[in-house]
Amino acid sequence: MDVRQKMQKINSYIIDSQEEEIKRIAIELHEGVGQNLYSILTGLQVVESGINEQQMKNYVHEMSQLIEKTIQEIRLLSVELHPPTLTAFGILPAMKSYLKLYTSTFGILVDLESVGGESNLPERSKIAVFRVCQEALANIAKYADTSKVKMTFHWLEAELKITIDDFGKGFQLEEHDGTLPSHSSGIAMMKERMHLTGGKCVISSKIGEGTSIELSLPL
Structure with a gap:
């Protein structure tokens, strides 16, 4: 090893x-x-x-x-x-429940869309996806200066893809390797969580146009 x-x-x-x-x-x-x-x-x-x-x-x-x-x-x-709906009903009901709390707390409206038939994820994958989305939304509330977010779940035959677009002020990625600013430890944990479940977390951002987070997870 x-x-x-x-x-x-x-x-x-x-x-x-x-x-x-x-x-x-x-x-x-x-x-x-x-x-x-x-x-x-x-x-x-x-x-x-x-x-x-x-x-x-x-x-x-x-x-x-x-x-x-x-x-x-x-x-x-x-x-x-730890939303009880996550274990009992799956990632989408848990996310819908969390988004109600998120909107009432921060005043940011999240448009959640699900495309395709939802698959039942293993427990570890459900928790990982939920935590990564939770961290992404927390960062949006702190840094994006936005009032709306678009979140889409794409259920494909062998893969789940999730996109989160904040339409906020964006930030500058470091040019030499495309990494995030050093203070974004939460983003590093997002990447690690997805990696440990066999998935990926890719971030792109442009000043004045917002940030896009793309998650992918094999089914």
């Missing part, structure tokens, strides 16, 4: 371990912390119904609303960390 293969094995182990920990945290947030807060909310609502003094009643009601808002935020965070 050469050095490159050893590094790939180590990176794969690290990523798999991270995903297991993320999944555990997401479940704990939803089923542990979330459920405990829901029990507290129910108790406060019972207390509120038995209070006669209006000022105290208003205070308890405000606390109930705050806890209810916190429960919603925890649910959203849990979905962002």
Whole structure:
């Protein structure tokens, strides 16, 4: 086993371990912390119904609303960390669910299109594709200065191709090797995730015209 293969094995182990920990945290947030807060909310609502003094009643009601808002935020965070639809229903339903959260958070409208019949991806590939798309969208929100994104899934006979176009301000690729600026560590992880699943991640960008990310994965 050469050095490159050893590094790939180590990176794969690290990523798999991270995903297991993320999944555990997401479940704990939803089923542990979330459920405990829901029990507290129910108790406060019972207390509120038995209070006669209006000022105290208003205070308890405000606390109930705050806890209810916190429960919603925890649910959203849990979905962002590890959407249950990803395992149960596949990459497209999971992405649609995530895009609703993404649009409500950043105000960026994502036009998602799927061409061809969806294939059932292995668990590792589903997670890799979801994380790469998630990272791409996060970078768009941070750097692209755009209000719309086009994402297309092309389901071919032996390959899944995904294109993500942001129509934003773009950036300058380094001319000597086509790599990204050194601060874009998230993009490097995107490339590595796709590589470990046998796929590719190719980025092209032009100042004033936006950035295009092309993912490909064998089926």
